[in-house]
Amino acid sequence: MKSAVETEITKMPLLSVVIPCYNEEEVIGETIKRLKAFCSELIDLDVELIFVDDGSRDRTREYLKSFVEEDSRIRLIGFARNFGHQIAVTAGIDAACGDAVVLIDADLQDPPEVMHEMIAKWREGYDVVYGTRTERPGESAFKLSTARNFYRLLNRLSDIPIPFDTGDFRLMSRHVVDTLRAMPERDRFVRGMVSWAGFKQTALSYQRAARFAGESKYPLRKMLHFATDGILSFSTKPLQMSISLGLFSSALAFLGILYAFVVRIFTHTWVEGWAGLMIAILFLGGVQLISIGILGEYIGRIYSEVKNRPLYVVEEYLGFNQNGPEFSRSPVVKCL
Numbered sequence: 001m002k003s004a005v006e007t008e009i010t011k012m013p014l015l016s017v018v019i020p021c022y023n024e025e026e027v028i029g030e031t032i033k034r035l036k037a038f039c040s041e042l043i044d045l046d047v048e049l050i051f052v053d054d055g056s057r058d059r060t061r062e063y064l065k066s067f068v069e070e071d072s073r074i075r076l077i078g079f080a081r082n083f084g085h086q087i088a089v090t091a092g093i094d095a096a097c098g099d100a101v102v103l104i105d106a107d108l109q110d111p112p113e114v115m116h117e118m119i120a121k122w123r124e125g126y127d128v129v130y131g132t133r134t135e136r137p138g139e140s141a142f143k144l145s146t147a148r149n150f151y152r153l154l155n156r157l158s159d160i161p162i163p164f165d166t167g168d169f170r171l172m173s174r175h176v177v178d179t180l181r182a183m184p185e186r187d188r189f190v191r192g193m194v195s196w197a198g199f200k201q202t203a204l205s206y207q208r209a210a211r212f213a214g215e216s217k218y219p220l221r222k223m224l225h226f227a228t229d230g231i232l233s234f235s236t237k238p239l240q241m242s243i244s245l246g247l248f249s250s251a252l253a254f255l256g257i258l259y260a261f262v263v264r265i266f267t268h269t270w271v272e273g274w275a276g277l278m279i280a281i282l283f284l285g286g287v288q289l290i291s292i293g294i295l296g297e298y299i300g301r302i303y304s305e306v307k308n309r310p311l312y313v314v315e316e317y318l319g320f321n322q323n324g325p326e327f328s329r330s331p332v333v334k335c336l
């Protein structure tokens with residue numbers, strides 16, 4: 001009989017693949033097919049596929065449950081409601097046991113086959129292999145240009161360099177995953193958090209495909225929220241900028257005050273200052289409101305951190321062992 005040490009040595013490394021899904025009934029069947037094909041090509045790695053159902057309102061959950069019954073490598077985390085993509089990814093990372101964890105979208109925009117190259121880089125000793133998109137067919141010109149400008153702005157404001165043209169499609173080693181698990185913040189901008197963690201990181205360029213079916217689950221409102229999280233979680237420069245803006249407008253206002261005095265004392269046309277007065281009031285009012293708004297955004301975030309609610313609520317864990325995953329931030333854990 002093998003000793004415990006020998007068994008440990010001969011055990012194959014485990015790869016966890018985390019797939020967040022929200023209303024993806026149209027693509028999920030094809031996704032599982034492609035992922036299974038990918039798994040069958042792996043000869044020296046065990047795989048677990050962790051699907052996170054982010055409170056879908058279509059039949060995604062039903063489909064996922066049937067996959068869990070068929071295949072012991074498939075696990076399901078079912079959220080009690082929609083918590084958002086970044087939180088879904090976090091729950092998957094929390095539950096993953098793998099020596100490496102890959103994050104991949106359910107809509108097949110990130111081709112599963114690219115994971116082979118990511119694994120090769122990981123074996124070379126890299127801790128993070130992030131996918132850089134060379135082409136993005138099927139995306140609107142508006143999305144492409146806003147994304148480009150957003151990353152430019154983010155890098156200007158943030159002290160941590162965050163790579164351009166990357167999504168969350170990436171492989172992370174256990175070191176990085178453990179670092180992410182230790183990060184309790186609520187407003188999660190996972191790609192920035194991975195950059196922050198450090199370790200040996202490298203890029204891998206790949207061609208991003210068009211969505212296999214269905215529509216983007218990121219409407220403009222969610223994109224704006226995501227972009228604000230990215231900037232406010234990684235920089236306090238907007239606060240400093242509001243101080244500079246305040247100083248600048250005070251200097252202008254000071255000149256205006258001098259002018260008003262001069263006109264009042266040395267001329268007889270002082271009633272005619274109305275336009276200048278209105279401009280000064282409106283300008284200062286605008287600057288003040290912007291500054292208060294920026295402060296409000298930060299304070300709102302502090303408030304939600306202080307409440308310290310769990311990050312997500314899991315309705316069911318399926319396909320895990322009796323006790324569920326070893327780590328979860330959810331208060332409700334039911335296992336089957």
Ligand code: UDP
Binds near residue numbers: 084105
């Ligand atoms: N997603 C999610 N929760 C959400 C929105 C999206 O889990 O609230 C998932 C979605 O199912 C997909 C991934 O996140 O697997 C990326 O979303 P999508 O493809 O809609 O974004 P896009 O590629 O258009 O930026």
Ligand code: MG
Binds near residue numbers: 105107109211216
């Ligand atoms: Mg997509």
